[in-house]
Amino acid sequence: MTKPKDLVQGTLDLLILKTVALEPMHGWAIAERIRQISGEVLRVGQSALYPALHKLEQQGWIKSEWKLSETNRRAKYYSLTRAGRKALADEAENWERLSAAISALVRAV
Amino acid sequence: MSRWLTQIRLAVRSLFRRPQVDQELDEEFQYHLERQIEYNLHRGLAPEEARYAAMREMGPITKSKEECRDARRVNWMQDLAQDLCYGLRVLRKSPCFTAVAVLTLALGIGVTTAVLSIIDPVLFRPLPYANADRLVSVGIKHAVEPFEFMLGSFYYYWSDHQTAFTEMTAQSAVARPCDLTDRDPMRLTCSYVHQNFLPTLGIRPVLGSNFTADDMLPDAPLSALLSYQLWKTRYNERPSIVSEVIEIDGVKAQVIAVLPQNFEMPSAQPTDLLLPRQVDVSAVRAGSVWETMRAFARLKSGVTVDQARASLEPLFKESIRLAPPQMRSDVHLVVRSLRDRQVHDVIPVAWIMLGTVLVVLFVCCANAGSLFLARTAAREQEFAIRAALGAGKRRILRQTVTEGLLVSFVSVVVGCILAEALLRTFISLAPDGMSFLRKATLDVRILLAMLVVSFACGIVCGLLPLLGLRSVAIASRSARPSIRPNLRRILVVMQIASSAVLLSGAVLLLRSLDNIERQDIGFNSAHILTVSASLSLRRYNTTEKRMDFFRRVVAALRGIPGVASVAMTDSLPPNGARHWYSSMAIAGKPPLSSEDIVSERAVTPDYFNALGIRILRGRGFSDADGRSTEHLMVINQELATLMFPDQDPLGQQIRPDKDGPFYRVIGIAADVRNDGLTGRTLPEYDTLLGVMPDEWTSRTIYGGTLIIRSALSIKTAAPWIRHRVEDIDPLIPIEVQSMHAEISTLAARPRFETALLGFFAAAGLLMASIGLYGVTAYAAARRTNEIGIRIALGATRVDVLRLIMLEGLRLVLLGGAIGLVTALSTAHVLRSLLFEVDPYDPMSFVCVAVLLALIAIAAIFVPAMRAMRVEPMVALRYE
Numbered sequence: 001m002t003k004p005k006d007l008v009q010g011t012l013d014l015l016i017l018k019t020v021a022l023e024p025m026h027g028w029a030i031a032e033r034i035r036q037i038s039g040e041v042l043r044v045g046q047s048a049l050y051p052a053l054h055k056l057e058q059q060g061w062i063k064s065e066w067k068l069s070e071t072n073r074r075a076k077y078y079s080l081t082r083a084g085r086k087a088l089a090d091e092a093e094n095w096e097r098l099s100a101a102i103s104a105l106v107r108a109v
Numbered sequence: 110m111s112r113w114l115t116q117i118r119l120a121v122r123s124l125f126r127r128p129q130v131d132q133e134l135d136e137e138f139q140y141h142l143e144r145q146i147e148y149n150l151h152r153g154l155a156p157e158e159a160r161y162a163a164m165r166e167m168g169p170i171t172k173s174k175e176e177c178r179d180a181r182r183v184n185w186m187q188d189l190a191q192d193l194c195y196g197l198r199v200l201r202k203s204p205c206f207t208a209v210a211v212l213t214l215a216l217g218i219g220v221t222t223a224v225l226s227i228i229d230p231v232l233f234r235p236l237p238y239a240n241a242d243r244l245v246s247v248g249i250k251h252a253v254e255p256f257e258f259m260l261g262s263f264y265y266y267w268s269d270h271q272t273a274f275t276e277m278t279a280q281s282a283v284a285r286p287c288d289l290t291d292r293d294p295m296r297l298t299c300s301y302v303h304q305n306f307l308p309t310l311g312i313r314p315v316l317g318s319n320f321t322a323d324d325m326l327p328d329a330p331l332s333a334l335l336s337y338q339l340w341k342t343r344y345n346e347r348p349s350i351v352s353e354v355i356e357i358d359g360v361k362a363q364v365i366a367v368l369p370q371n372f373e374m375p376s377a378q379p380t381d382l383l384l385p386r387q388v389d390v391s392a393v394r395a396g397s398v399w400e401t402m403r404a405f406a407r408l409k410s411g412v413t414v415d416q417a418r419a420s421l422e423p424l425f426k427e428s429i430r431l432a433p434p435q436m437r438s439d440v441h442l443v444v445r446s447l448r449d450r451q452v453h454d455v456i457p458v459a460w461i462m463l464g465t466v467l468v469v470l471f472v473c474c475a476n477a478g479s480l481f482l483a484r485t486a487a488r489e490q491e492f493a494i495r496a497a498l499g500a501g502k503r504r505i506l507r508q509t510v511t512e513g514l515l516v517s518f519v520s521v522v523v524g525c526i527l528a529e530a531l532l533r534t535f536i537s538l539a540p541d542g543m544s545f546l547r548k549a550t551l552d553v554r555i556l557l558a559m560l561v562v563s564f565a566c567g568i569v570c571g572l573l574p575l576l577g578l579r580s581v582a583i584a585s586r587s588a589r590p591s592i593r594p595n596l597r598r599i600l601v602v603m604q605i606a607s608s609a610v611l612l613s614g615a616v617l618l619l620r621s622l623d624n625i626e627r628q629d630i631g632f633n634s635a636h637i638l639t640v641s642a643s644l645s646l647r648r649y650n651t652t653e654k655r656m657d658f659f660r661r662v663v664a665a666l667r668g669i670p671g672v673a674s675v676a677m678t679d680s681l682p683p684n685g686a687r688h689w690y691s692s693m694a695i696a697g698k699p700p701l702s703s704e705d706i707v708s709e710r711a712v713t714p715d716y717f718n719a720l721g722i723r724i725l726r727g728r729g730f731s732d733a734d735g736r737s738t739e740h741l742m743v744i745n746q747e748l749a750t751l752m753f754p755d756q757d758p759l760g761q762q763i764r765p766d767k768d769g770p771f772y773r774v775i776g777i778a779a780d781v782r783n784d785g786l787t788g789r790t791l792p793e794y795d796t797l798l799g800v801m802p803d804e805w806t807s808r809t810i811y812g813g814t815l816i817i818r819s820a821l822s823i824k825t826a827a828p829w830i831r832h833r834v835e836d837i838d839p840l841i842p843i844e845v846q847s848m849h850a851e852i853s854t855l856a857a858r859p860r861f862e863t864a865l866l867g868f869f870a871a872a873g874l875l876m877a878s879i880g881l882y883g884v885t886a887y888a889a890a891r892r893t894n895e896i897g898i899r900i901a902l903g904a905t906r907v908d909v910l911r912l913i914m915l916e917g918l919r920l921v922l923l924g925g926a927i928g929l930v931t932a933l934s935t936a937h938v939l940r941s942l943l944f945e946v947d948p949y950d951p952m953s954f955v956c957v958a959v960l961l962a963l964i965a966i967a968a969i970f971v972p973a974m975r976a977m978r979v980e981p982m983v984a985l986r987y988e
Contacts, residue, residue, distance in 0.1 A: 027137060028144040045166070046141055047173045055180035058119055060112035066133075069140075071147070076137045083112050 012044065012052050014095055017080065017088040020062055024079035026069060027053060053078060061087045123181045134177055138170055188504075192511040200515060203484075207516065209879060210480050214520035214566065216872055217473025218559045219527025224466040224865075226532060226552040228459045232452060237371040239311025240407075244375065245414055246450040247277070247404045247421070249429075250443045252706050254687075256376070256450070257443035258282050261393035261400030263428045270424055273417035274406035278302070278309040281386060282401040284378040286643040286812070288842060289343075291356040296643075296842040297339070297381040299357070300374060304385065309407055310375065317351035317366030324365075324385045331362035334383035337370040357382065358645040375447055376403050396431070405447065418444040439704050457941050458862060465614070465869045468607045472876045474566045475600045479880050481513065481570035482597050483887045510571030517567030521560055528556075538864055540857030597887070601880045602924040605965065608873035609928020613957045614939060615870035618863040620953055621943045625856050628945070630683050631781030631790075633721035636818055637848035638826055639681060640666075642834065642841050643812030652802040658838065659798075659805075659813060663713060665833040669826070672819040676715035677798060681814045683782035683855065685710055685793060688765065695752065696762035696771055707748060708783040708793040709765065711804065716795070717743070717778060719816045727759045727776030734775075735799040742772035748792035749777045765794065770803075772796060786855045787944045816848075823847045862942055874961075877924075878968035885917040886972035893979055901981040910977045917969035925961050929954060 019025065019033050030053075031044045056062045061084035069075040080088065123130050142163055149159035200207040238244055247267070248257030259279060268277040280302045287299035307319045314334065324332045335350065344350045354361050362384070374380050392398040408417055425442040445453075452459075485492075492505055528551055536549060573596075642662070649655045659677050666675045680686050685708035691701055714730035716722075725746060734741055742763055749758045762771040772794075780790045798804055819826060827845040834843050889896075896909055936948035946953070 026140065028141045032148075045168060046138070046170075047168050047176070050137070050141075050173055051176035051180045054177040058116060058181050060115045063115070071144075073140065073143075074136070075140050076133065081112075081115075 011095065012048060013056060014088070014091040015042065015044070016049075016052055016056060016078075017061060017084055017091060020078050021080050021085070021088055024065070024067070024077040026075040026077050028075075030078070056084070059087075060084075119181065123178070124186055127187075130181075134174055138167075138174070142167060188507065189511070192508050193515070195508065196512040196515045199512060206480060206484055210477055210516050211520045211523060213473050213476045213480065213876060213879065214517060214563060215523035215527055216876070217470045217477075218520060218524030218563055219531055220869065220872060221466050221470045221562075222524065222528035222551065222555050222559050223531035223535065224462055225555045226528070227535060227549045228463055229552055229555065230549055232456070232459055236447060236451070237312075237369070237373060238375070238447075241447060243408045243410075244310065244447040245274075245406050245408060245417060245444055246375070246447055247406050247444050248442075249425070249440050251440045252704075256403070257445075259402045259404040260428075260432070261388075261398065261402065262396040262431070263425075264402060264404055265390065265394045266428055267404075267421065267424050271406075271421060273409060273412045273420045275409050276305060276309040277404060277406040278306045279386075279402040279404045280306060280374065280376065282403055284374070284380050287382065287384075288358055288643075288645050288840065289355060290359050290645065290840055294840045294842060295343070297357075298379055299382045299384050300378065300380040301384050301386040306383075309405065312369060312372060314366035315369050316348060317364070319366065320385045325387055327387050327389050329385070329387060331357065331360055331387075332365045332385060333357065333362040334366045334368055335364055336368050336372065336381050336383075339381045340367045357384070359648045375405050375450075377451055414444055414446055418442060457938070461614075461938060461942070462865065465611060465866060468611060469869050469873050469876075470562070472604050472607050472873050474562075474569075475604055476876045476880045476883075477516070477566055478570050478573060479597050479600045479604075479883060481509075482573050482600075483883050485509070485573060486887065486891075506572065509573075510568055513567035513569070513571030514564060515567075516570070517563040521563050524559065524563070525551075525556065535865070538861050540854070540861050597884050598920055601877070601884050601920050602927065604873075604877040604880045605921060605924025605961070606928035606931060608870065608877040609925055609957060609961055610932045610935065611866070611870040611873045612961060613929070613932035613936065613954060615863070615867040616953045616956050616960075617936065617939055617943060617946055617948065617950060618859070618866050620950065621946045622856070622859045622863045624945045625786055625859055628782075628786070630786070630852070631722060631779055632682065634848040634852055636820055637720065638817040638819060638821075638823055638830070639846050639848055639851060640815040640817065640830055640834070640843055641681075641812065641846075642815070642843045644841060648840075652805045656798075656800075656802050656805040658841075659713075659815075661837050662815065662834055665837060666815060666817060666830060669819075669821075669829045669833065671821045671826070672817055674715045674719040674818045676719040676816045677713040677813050678716055678816065679711045679798075679813050681816070681851070682710075682720070683784070683786050683852070685783035685791070687791075690751075690792070692766060694764045694767075696764070701752075703751070705751065706791060708791040710783075710793065710795045711798050712795050713798045716816065719818045720781075721818075722781055723779040725777045725779055727774070729776055729778070730797050734797055737799065738801055740770045740772040740804070741775050741797050743776040743778050743795045744774055745778050745790075745793040745795075746780045747790055748794055751792050763794065765796075786852070787859075859942070859944065874964060878964050881917060881920065881965055881968040882972060884920070885913065885969045886975070888916060889913050889972045889976035892976070894985070896976055896979045897981045897983070897985045900979065901985065906977045909979070910973050913973040913976045914966075914969050917965070917973070921962065921965040921969070925958060925965075928961075929958065932957070 015034050016030060019030050019037075025033065027046070027049055031046070031049055034042050034044050053062070053064075057064055057078070061081060062078045063081050064076050064078050066074050067077045145163035145166060146159050149162050150156065152159075154162060235241065236244070246257060248259045249263070250257045259282075264277075264279055271277065280300055284298045284300045287297050289295040289297055302320075304320050304322055304325045307314070315337065317334075320332060320334075323329055333355065335344070340346055340350060350364050351366060353364050355364055356362070368383065386402075388400065389398065393400050406417075408414070421442060421444060429437055429440065495505055496502075532549060532551060644655055644658060649658060663675050663677055666672060688707050688709040690703050690705040690707045693701055693707070695701070712730070714732050714735045717724060717729040724743070727743075729743060730741065744752070744758060744763075752758065752763075753761065758774050758777060761774045763774060764771045778795070781793070782788070782790055783793050784791050796804065817826070817830070821829075823845060830845055831843065834841060892913075896912075899909065899912075900906075933949060933954070940948050
C-alpha cells in the first residue's frame with residue numbers, strides 16, 4: 001500500500017505537519033503515529049511519505065536534523081518551523097471547512 | 110525572508126553536495142527499513158520473513174528517491190548541466206555541422222545588427238535640439254535648388270506676420286569656406302546665423318554666451334562661436350579661449366562662446382565657426398539686398414505642421430507676387446519637420462537596406478533550421494534508442510533545444526564580432542553624403558533584439574525534431590516520416606527565391622553603377638589635376654585683386670615642366686552653377702519664357718583645351734580673346750537647340766542677366782555633364798574670364814578651380830603646385846586632387862549602395878547554396894541503399910547522377926521562378942537608385958537566372974557526384 005485511497009489530495013501534508021507539531025520525529029515514527037492515531041485507518045507508505053517530507057522541507061515548513069533515535073541509531077528528525085506552524089493552522093482550517101462541507105452534503109443527499 | 114534563505118541553502122546543498130545529500134537519503138530509507146524490520150520482528154515474524162515483509166511494504170525505493178530529488182526541485186538543473194555537457198560533446202563530434210550552423214546564424218546576426226545599427230540612427234536618432242519634434246524647416250522650393258530655401262525679403266515679412274510659430278530663425282543658405290589667418294593658417298567652414306538661431310533650436314553654448322543684438326549690426330566688431338571640434342583640436346579645450354581674439358580672413362574676431370559637442374546645423378552642413386549675419390535688415394526687407402537663407406521655426410504648442418503650412422500659405426502668396434518674375438511660377442511653399450528634411454533623401458535607401466537585411470536574416474534562420482532538421486533525421490536512431498531506454502519525449506526535446514541554444518549562443522558571440530567588423534567596413538566605404546554613417550556604433554538594443562531572435566531560432570531549431578518525434582518510439586529505419594524532407598524542401602525553395610530577389614537587386618545596381626562609371630561625361634578626365642583655392646573675402650575684396658591672383662596663378666602653373674595646359678573655372682564639371690533660362694535674353698528677339706534651368710560657367714581660354722571638350726561648330730576661346738575687351742560666349746549643344754531651334758547660333762548676341770552686357774556666341778561645344786554624374790545634361794553657356802574685371806565679378810567670389818592637364822602624377826605635381834601658389838600668396842589654402850578621384854567621389858554613393866546590396870546578395874546566395882547542398886546531400890545519403898540496388902540492377906552512373914540532380918534542379922527551378930517573379934514585382938522600389946537602367950532590364954534578369962542556375966548546379970553537383978560513385982556492395986551492406 002502506498003497512498004491511502006481515501007486520502008484527499010493535500011491532506012497528507014496536513015497529517016505530517018500536525019504530527020511533527022508535537023515533537024521532532026523521524027519518518028518511520030511519523031508513519032507509525034498517523035497509523036496509530038487514525039486507528040489503523042490511514043496508512044502512509046514510504047513512497048508517499050518521504051517525497052512529501054522533502055517537499056515540505058524544501059518549502060520551509062519543516063526542518064530536519066540528524067539525531068540519535070530511541071534505539072540509539074542516527075535518524076533524520078523533522079520538526080515544525082515557524083512558517084510551518086502558520087501553514088498548519090491554515091491547512092487545518094481549510095480541512096475543517098472542507099470536511100464540514102462534505103459532511104453536510106453527504107447528510108443532505 | 111528566512112524561509113527563502115533556507116530554500117536557497119537547501120537547493121545549493123542539493124546541487125553542489127550531491128553525494129552527501131544522496132547518502133543521507135539512502136541512510137534515511139535504510140533507517141526506515143530497519144525500523145520496519147524491527148517492528149515486524151516485534152509482531153512475531155521470523156527474521157527472514159520480517160525482512161521480506163518490510164521490503165515488500167517499502168515498495169520500489171529508487172523511484173521514491175527520485176521523487177524526493179524532484180521534490181527538492183534541483184533535478185532540472187542537473188539535467189541542464191548534463192544536457193549541456195552532452196550537447197557540447199555532440200556538437201564537437203560533428204564540427205562541420207556545428208561550424209556551418211554557427212556561421213550561418215552568426216552571419217544573419219552580424220549583418221542584421223550592423224545594418225540596423227546604421228539605419229536606426231538615420232531614421233530614429235534624436236536630433237540634438239530641445240524638443241526637436243517641434244522644429245520645422247520653412248522655405249520655398251524651386252528646381253534651382255534641391256532643398257527649400259528662403260529669400261531675405263520673404264523671411265522678414267513672414268516672421269512679422271506668422272502666427273504658427275513661437276520663434277523663427279535663419280542661417281546662411283550655404284556654409285562658406287573661410288580661413289583662420291592667425292599663425293598657421295587653416296581652412297575652415299563658416300556659417301552665418303541670426304541672433305535668435307541658438308535660442309530657437311534650444312542650444313546653449315558649453316562656454317560663453319550667444320550673440321547679442323548688437324553683434325548683428327552691419328558695422329559691429331566681429332564675434333564668433335567655435336565648434337567643439339575646433340576648440341578641441343586647435344585650442345586644446347582651453348577655457349580661456351572665450352575672450353581671446355582670432356583672425357578670420359584677416360579680420361579680428363572675438364571668440365564669445367564654444368558650441369556643445371553634439372551641435373550640428375539643422376541644415377546638416379558641417380561648420381567650424383558660427384558668425385553673426387551682419388546685415389542691414391531694412392535693406393533686405395525692402396528687397397534691395399538679395400539674400401538667400403535657410404529658415405527654421407519652432408511650432409507653437411498644439412499647432413501641427415499642416416496647420417502651420419496652411420497659415421503661411423497667404424503670406425507666401427503675398428510675397429511671391431512681389432518676387433522676381435522667374436521665381437513666380439513652378440515654386441511652392443514647403444513646411445516640414447526638421448527630421449523629414451534631414452532624412453528624406455536617405456529614406457528609400459534605408460528601407461531597401463532594412464528589407465534586404467530581413468530577407469538575409471530569414472534565409473540564415475531558415476538555413477539553420479534546415480541544418481538541424483537534416484541532423485535530426487540523421488540522429489533518428491539515437492533518439493529511438495534513448496526513447497527505448499526510457500527517455501520521455503520531453504527529455505529528448507530538452508536535449509535538442511539545449512543544443513539549439515548552445516549553437517545560437519556561440520553564434521551570437523561570433524555574430525557580434527562580425528557585426529563590428531562589418532560596421533567598420535560600411536563606415537570606411539560610406540560616401541561623404543552619408544556622413545551620418547560615420548557616427549554609427551553597434552547598438553546595444555539591436556544586439557539584444559538579435560540575441561532574442563537568435564535564441565528563438567535556436568529553440569525552434571531544437572523543437573523541429575518534434576515534427577518527427579511522434580513516430581520515434583516506434584521508428585524503424587525504413588518507416589520514415591515524410592514531413593521533414595518536405596519542410597526542408599520548402600525552406601530551400603524559399604531561400605533560393607529570396608536570394609534571387611537580392612541578386613536581381615544587386616545586378617541592377619551593378620549595371621547602374623557600371624553605367625555611371627562608364628558614361629560619357631563629355632570630357633577626358635585622364636591626366637587632369639584640379640586645384641581648388643578659395644580667396645579670403647576680406648583681403649581679396651575687389652574683383653581686380655581676385656582676377657590678378659588667379660591670372661598670376663594660371664601663369665605660374667603653366668611654367669611647371671610637364672604641364673600641358675592650365676585653365677581656370679568657377680565651377681568644375683560634372684557640376685555647375687544654375688541659372689534661370691527665363692532671365693536670359695537674345696538680342697532682337699522676344700523674351701524667353703521657358704521654365705528651364707541652365708548651367709552657367711565662367712572659364713579661362715584654355716578650358717576646353719585642358720578638359721578635351723570638343724568644339725562642334727565655330728571656335729573655342731583663344732588667348733587673344735582673353736586679352737580683348739569683347740564679351741564672348743560658348744554655348745553647349747543642348748542650349749543651341751533650345752535657343753535656336755531653326756537658326757544659326759553663331760554670331761547671336763545673348764544677355765544672361767537683365768542688367769548685364771550682351772555676349773557674342775562664337776562656338777558650340779559638345780555637351781558635358783553639368784548636373785552631377787546622374788542628372789540630365791542641362792543647357793549650358795560658358796563665358797570668358799579674360800582681362801576685364803567685370804567678367805570676374807561674383808563668380809569667383811569664393812574662389813575657383815584650376816584645371817591642369819599634365820602627364821605628371823599627383824604626387825610629383827602637388828609640391829610644385831603648392832610652391833608656385835605659395836610664392837604668390839602663402840596664406841591661401843589649396844587642395845590638389847586628381848580629376849579621377851573627384852569623379853569617383855561623386856560615384857561613391859551608388860558604389861556604396863551597390864557594394865551593400867551585392868554583399869547581401871552574396872551572403873544570401875551562399876546560404877541558399879549551403880541549404881541546397883545540404884538537402885541534396887541528405888537525400889542522396891538516404892538513398893544510398895536504393896542507389897546501390899539500382900546500380901546492381903544495371904543503372905549506369907549517369908542515370909544515378911541524373912536521378913539525384915533532377916531532384917535538386919526541381920527545387921532550383923521552383924525557387925528561381927518564385928524569386929524572379931517577386932523580384933520583378935518589387936523592382937520598382939529600386940527605380941530612384943538606378944541610373945539609365947530600367948528596373949525591369951531583361952539583361953539583368955537573364956544574368957540573375959544564369960548566375961543562380963550555375964551556383965545551384967554546383968551545389969547539387971557535388972553530392973550528386975558522390976552518390977554516383979557509390980559502390981553497390983558497400984551500399985547494400987550499409988543496412
